[in-house]
Amino acid sequence: MSEFAEIKGLVEKINPALVGLRADIDELKTRDPLDDERFKKQAEYVASAMEKLQEVQAKADAVAAAMDREDFGKSADEKRADESRKQASDFFRKGITLDGKERDKAQLEIRAMSTDVNPDGGFLVRPDFVNKVVGRDFETSPMREVSEVITGGAKSIELMIDDDEAVVRRIGEGASGGETDTPDIGLKVIVAHKYEAAPKVTIEMVQDADFDVEGWLGRKVSNKITRTENADFVNGTGVNAARGFLTLPAWASAGVYEREKIEQVNMGAAAALDPDGLIEVQGSLHETYQPGASWLMHRTTYSKALQLKGADQYHFGPVLLKDGQAQTTMLGKSVRFMADMPTVAANALAVAYGDWRMGYTIYDRVGVIVLRDPYSAHGFITYYTTKRTGGDVTSYDAIKIGKVAA
Numbered sequence: 001m002s003e004f005a006e007i008k009g010l011v012e013k014i015n016p017a018l019v020g021l022r023a024d025i026d027e028l029k030t031r032d033p034l035d036d037e038r039f040k041k042q043a044e045y046v047a048s049a050m051e052k053l054q055e056v057q058a059k060a061d062a063v064a065a066a067m068d069r070e071d072f073g074k075s076a077d078e079k080r081a082d083e084s085r086k087q088a089s090d091f092f093r094k095g096i097t098l099d100g101k102e103r104d105k106a107q108l109e110i111r112a113m114s115t116d117v118n119p120d121g122g123f124l125v126r127p128d129f130v131n132k133v134v135g136r137d138f139e140t141s142p143m144r145e146v147s148e149v150i151t152g153g154a155k156s157i158e159l160m161i162d163d164d165e166a167v168v169r170r171i172g173e174g175a176s177g178g179e180t181d182t183p184d185i186g187l188k189v190i191v192a193h194k195y196e197a198a199p200k201v202t203i204e205m206v207q208d209a210d211f212d213v214e215g216w217l218g219r220k221v222s223n224k225i226t227r228t229e230n231a232d233f234v235n236g237t238g239v240n241a242a243r244g245f246l247t248l249p250a251w252a253s254a255g256v257y258e259r260e261k262i263e264q265v266n267m268g269a270a271a272a273l274d275p276d277g278l279i280e281v282q283g284s285l286h287e288t289y290q291p292g293a294s295w296l297m298h299r300t301t302y303s304k305a306l307q308l309k310g311a312d313q314y315h316f317g318p319v320l321l322k323d324g325q326a327q328t329t330m331l332g333k334s335v336r337f338m339a340d341m342p343t344v345a346a347n348a349l350a351v352a353y354g355d356w357r358m359g360y361t362i363y364d365r366v367g368v369i370v371l372r373d374p375y376s377a378h379g380f381i382t383y384y385t386t387k388r389t390g391g392d393v394t395s396y397d398a399i400k401i402g403k404v405a406a
Helices: 002-028 033-068 076-094 203-208 213-235 275-284 299-306
Strands: 148-151 156-161 186-191 193-197 200-202 263-270 294-297 333-337 349-354 360-373 380-393 399-405
Touching (some): 186 380, 200 203, 213 360
């Protein structure tokens, strides 16, 4: 490449000089004949220079042509290999023999090959790899969308539970009944529990994979942590995990408030939903909480509720909006699907109704943190992933649970 550049530069330098010489010759032709000898010498010089220029130009054209060839810079062995591949391709694809003639297809004796069988040629046909991972969506319970979420910088938070009332009595004029009871104050502590994962990947996988392995793995782990904590917000025991609203015991008597318990309303029908029972659940919630109340249930439970019908029509149905989309509602209140809620069965706590902003609180201490560890296990990278969060019921009469009868 450098040799061609030098030749090209030399040609570019000679051309201006020749143009000047040609101008001098034209001028000399008009001069006095006494200068013929000088003119003759200059003409010979110009002719010699032109001859050399043509030689240089020829060499430059030869170098350019060589550079344009596909085998430029290849060794003799590489050129022979290219020729062999071309001859084999011509033979198998077109039936052209080494002498350049096309052989009669009837005379070709090529063994049968197929892309369907790997040893018979399938290995030669490779698929295109698309840089996309087809995933699977897992069901979860979107408790964060309906609950109160608090973020803090301590291991736990404390909330005052003001669920008692003062005592007031009626007395006549001029009389006094003495001291009355002072309302009790409760304390609710929500601890941020630790959720962790530590997946391990080989260094070669991270380096050689055709897609972002680290990003994909991070999304998978984060998604699993989210689904795990959502499940605990519904069914968690409170031991090293959030406490779920379905794990609290029931009030001893219907309508009689008890701290650390939630009222469970029996819905009547045995091992099935009952429209009167659903109405009973909604009616058991105090009117203070009704404006912000919504239903929580499994999607199959909602389907069974929509199937409830009388003699000539269904009891419930989604509300159709102006654009034709259906809004999931029941008895005038929105319905949120919770994959971690039990389905309809005998004694199942299949539906929940309440003001969830008041009734349940989630506490986040630290979001998802990933520590990339390439040292602990040689040849592997460990992605130690943690998140600290907790949750608990904070208003015991803002939530009602519908229980399917046995």
